[in-house]
Amino acid sequence: MAAQKGKREGFRQVLAASVFILPNILGFAVFTAGPVLYSFVMSFTNESVLRTVPFRFVGFENYLSILGDKTFWLYFVNTVYFMLGIPVSILLSLGLAVLLNQKLKGILAFRTLLYLPTFVAGVAVLLLWKNLFNPEHGAINAFLDWAGQSLGMSGYELPRWLSSTKNIFGLDVESVGFNPKQLGIGAREAILLMGLIGGMGGGNMLLYLAALTNVPEELLEAAQLDGASPWKRFWKVTWPQLAPTTFLIVVLSVIGGFQGGFESARILTGGGPSGTTTTLAYYIYQKAFQEYQIGYASAVAWFLFAIIFTLTLINWKIGAKQEAI
């Protein structure tokens, strides 16, 4: 009798649960799970909206062409290039969080001011930066010009920012390699700089700020009694305590970095000059929605996912090892 009642109760619970989950799971199936499976299948086909050749399954052909696709690797390098800002951005947000963590009256007002640019970020803010980077009348070159004149320098060239293929590593334009003529400052540096300044007070800073408040006071006091300098206290006590947060930020930044660059490419540069700011996300967009090569674009998207997945796994492995120590 009791068992039967329990069974009926269980059935009712399952029924109620399915009512609650239904709208979400339907949407999930149609707009996430379905498309994921579909695009995976498409990545093994020659599907094209234009249908100049009959539709067929091509096996791993798309994936093999990616390996030999020179443009793909150029854009891969671009994508990684933009991720070089990650360590700098981590240091910046950590530094700001440490400053904000001082116990001073009214200091939290700065948190509001610093987070604001991240909060309103989007197409509008990209347009603001585009204006700042204008080589003729933008604020940045106006400032550099003024600074140079005040220092009595002359005969130097101001960066052409978003319209220049130059970069600090001297990466070549048409092929993956070094070319001394390309040494300088150009579009990629502009986008890096924008990312650093626009993102320094963002989510990473808030994460560090939360983690800093959790560092045990006793540890810091004990270190102070032992005569450790503030610098030493930070690197020997605080920094190790922040390791899980740093790890999380690295993982999220790498995932985000490989998927990033679409908006800045579309709004600021059109992916140029000469493709130097085209990232993999923008490449997929071009292949799928401008060249209509659905099959190939899907393969690139999955290839990108494979890269992200592998790196995330490696990150977790390293992270787990560090926690063991």
Added chain:
Amino acid sequence: MKPRFILGLATFAVLAAISLLGLFPFIWSFLTSFKPLSEVENPNPVPKVWQPQNYREVMDTVPFVRYYANSLFLAGWTTVLQCGTSAMAAFAFARMKWPGRDAVFRMYLGTMMIPGVVTMIPSFQMMIHLKLLDTYSGLIIPAAFSAFGTFLLRQFMLSIPSALDEAAVIDGASPGVLFWDVILPLARPGLITLAIFTFLGNYGSFFWPLLLIKTDYMRTLPVGLMYFNDKNGPQTNLIMAATMMSIVPPLLIYMLGQKYLVRGIQIGAVKG
């Protein structure tokens, strides 16, 4: 006491300088938006002649009010639907027992790692087949469901003590009553956080409307802004006026929603 005071003062000075650096693009552009075109190339940021008509001119050149309405409509509906579906699913994940629950939840989490571009292509083709190109439904429906929202609210609901449910069930409350009268009010901070970020994300969403919308008056603000910039690029003062107008709603939300933001970002960032 004295060195401490100096150190504090230095901290404030550094923070003020860095905040100013972060806000500089906004200040500069705000001033530019009031300049006449002839002054745009003048490196002095303060206009000699203030020309608020720039804002008027933007309104006259493009259907800017319509873009506003489109974006607010899209963001509003997406927020309502996403919060609703996410809260219901989160309730089922956090407060109910059913076979396969944890497996389904893991699948939700797993898909959050898949880049958006992977699902973008098939979703777009689906919209073509459903004849939803250039419609509000096409913009809103795919954005009405979110694994992330479900995850966020589930975290909130898990932190509500289960003794409350038990008490309510003993009093004879049905799951519907439990959800509506007990759990939802307690999960309010989470809901507000999710609402703010969903609203903001969809107000600023660019990729999907860019693909889906073909006619001018259906454009959302970010897409409208982009085309406005493509067409009137050299008229920097007008571009900046348009930009300034479009960041007003996020600014308002930011000022009103302060309390909920920090907490939400911290939970949100730990989604992995």
